[in-house]
Amino acid sequence: MVHYTEGQLNDIYTQVLDHLKKILNFRDEEFKYWFGNSYLFDIDDDFASIVVTTKVHKTIITNFIEEIATVFEQIIGKKVGCHIFLQAEINQSIKISKNNLSDFDSKFFNTKLKEEYTFDNFVTGKSNRDAEAAARAVCYYPGQYNPLFIFGNSGLGKTHLLHAIGNFIHENNPELRVLYIYSEDLVTLLINAMTTKTVEELKDKILTYDFLLIDDIQRLKQSTSQEIFFNIYNKLMNENKQIVITSDIHPTELKGIENRLISRFSSGLSVPIGSPEFETAKAILRKKMEGRQNDNIMINEEVLDFLATRFSSDVRKLEGSLNELFFKAILYNPEVIDLEFVTEIFKDDPQIKVESELTAAQIKQVVCEFYGLTKSQIESKSRTATIANPRHIAIYLCRKHLNMPFAKIGMEFGGRDHTTIMSSYEKMKKMLKEKDTFQQALHKIERKLGV
Ligand SMILES: Nc1ncnc2c1ncn2[C@@H]1O[C@H](COP(=O)(O)OP(=O)(O)OP(=O)(O)O)[C@@H](O)[C@H]1O
Numbered sequence: 412m413v414h415y416t417e418g419q420l421n422d423i424y425t426q427v428l429d430h431l432k433k434i435l436n437f438r439d440e441e442f443k444y445w446f447g448n449s450y451l452f453d454i455d456d457d458f459a460s461i462v463v464t465t466k467v468h469k470t471i472i473t474n475f476i477e478e479i480a481t482v483f484e485q486i487i488g489k490k491v492g493c494h495i496f497l498q499a500e501i502n503q504s505i506k507i508s509k510n511n512l513s514d515f516d517s518k519f520f521n522t523k524l525k526e527e528y529t530f531d532n533f534v535t536g537k538s539n540r541d542a543e544a545a546a547r548a549v550c551y552y553p554g555q556y557n558p559l560f561i562f563g564n565s566g567l568g569k570t571h572l573l574h575a576i577g578n579f580i581h582e583n584n585p586e587l588r589v590l591y592i593y594s595e596d597l598v599t600l601l602i603n604a605m606t607t608k609t610v611e612e613l614k615d616k617i618l619t620y621d622f623l624l625i626d627d628i629q630r631l632k633q634s635t636s637q638e639i640f641f642n643i644y645n646k647l648m649n650e651n652k653q654i655v656i657t658s659d660i661h662p663t664e665l666k667g668i669e670n671r672l673i674s675r676f677s678s679g680l681s682v683p684i685g686s687p688e689f690e691t692a693k694a695i696l697r698k699k700m701e702g703r704q705n706d707n708i709m710i711n712e713e714v715l716d717f718l719a720t721r722f723s724s725d726v727r728k729l730e731g732s733l734n735e736l737f738f739k740a741i742l743y744n745p746e747v748i749d750l751e752f753v754t755e756i757f758k759d760d761p762q763i764k765v766e767s768e769l770t771a772a773q774i775k776q777v778v779c780e781f782y783g784l785t786k787s788q789i790e791s792k793s794r795t796a797t798i799a800n801p802r803h804i805a806i807y808l809c810r811k812h813l814n815m816p817f818a819k820i821g822m823e824f825g826g827r828d829h830t831t832i833m834s835s836y837e838k839m840k841k842m843l844k845e846k847d848t849f850q851q852a853l854h855k856i857e858r859k860l861g862v
Pocket residue numbers: 528532533534535539563564565566567568569570571572627659695698726727730
């Protein structure tokens with residue numbers, strides 16, 4: 412990598428500005444106003460970092476990022492991306508991240524893996540079996556399903572599975588290096604590396620790992636960091652390192668993430684993880700009760716039924732409900748935790764009221780009643796208009812009122828994939844614009860649903 416001195420950076424930037432002035436349509440004083448106080452902070456292998464003084468300058472100059480990159484290519488003879496930073500961002504990052512890379516291993520390696528999240532204590536059922544099987548598969552065949560992308564709502568075990576992969580590898584293949592990282596930490600690292608001119612070192616560090624486990628990728632929104640990430644991602648893939656990513660939505664529905672990344676995320680294996688069904692939720696509760704200190708507390712079967720029914724949409728809440736119950740049991744010391752005790756404990760819990768909120772099942776039911784169909788008809792693959800159109804309406808309503816991801820709606824409608832659901836939704840949107848009859852039907856159904 413070429414290291415430029417301050418003087419060289421200064422020379423290069425002077426030439427860049429001269430060229431830019433000729434191609435941008437600014438008057439002299441305008442150009443001076445926008446670019447006059449900017450300077451070139453650094454050029455590394457992939458990026459030129461330009462520093463400006465105010466947010467407004469950053470916004471305006473960012474509009475010309477492509478032109479600036481082209482001029483850089485002409486002057487320095489190689490293609491680089493351009494980043495615009497505020498002086499304040501540079502100052503802040505330099506302050507907090509001087510030691511970031513030396514901390515890297517202790518901060519992001521090993522210590523971050525939660526030992527308690529293993530495959531052994533991950534309870535499987537229909538809703539999460541595919542995700543668990545895929546997670547195990549990457550442990551046995553690293554690089555074969557690359558990247559593995561696990562998506563689903565909050566609290567359904569995505570992080571648990573990532574850690575389970577890491578723990579499994581540590582135990583069974585200790586020579587392989589695993590890096591678990593939360594996306595927001597990754598963004599901080601990338602930005603700091605840019606501002607402390609340590610991008611190459613960071614890349615080299617990350618490339619020493621065999622498994623990169625990235626949690627909650629939807630948070631990788633900072634656009635400047637996406638470019639470096641893209642670069643690192645490609646290098647890891649080229650070296651056949653295993654990448655596992657989690658997100659709350661299917662890769663194609665990610666917002667604020669560049670298309671080239673989205674298409675790469677979709678190119679491996681994407682598996683959904685859903686809310687546990689009743690029996691799985693109960694099995695999770697039993698698992699979470701194992702090894703608790705308060706073994707002597709008796710808990711009735713119907714209590715597990717109650718919790719599994721009310722809280723299964725989020726395993727984190729399911730766990731929380733159990734903790735609360737045990738805590739209250741220690742406090743009030745009932746002979747046995749029974750349904751009466753539980754309903755009293757949770758009587759003011761807003762979660763219980765979730766029952767009255769609109770669900771996909773209610774939407775399907777009301778649409779079926781309206782059109783005289785059965786549940787299995789609306790969920791079927793039938794293309795007959797009398798069945799397909801009501802299905803489009805129900806899908807449209809799920810998206811509109813529940814804001815459900817397309818992949819999740821697909822699960823409600825006979826396991827269709829998200830692209831089919833997306834096209835169904837678009838079709839109904841178009842039909843509603845074109846035909847009054849659909850609009851009227853939609854309003855009547857919405858009135859019945861009370862929305
Ligand atoms: N199938 C399961 N078996 C056992 N525990 C589970 C299961 N699913 C989830 N859990 C537990 O539920 C809690 C929440 O899970 P986790 O943090 O993995 O969810 P998440 O999908 O990553 O959520 P978020 O998107 O909010 O990060 C954890 O304590 C985890 O151990």
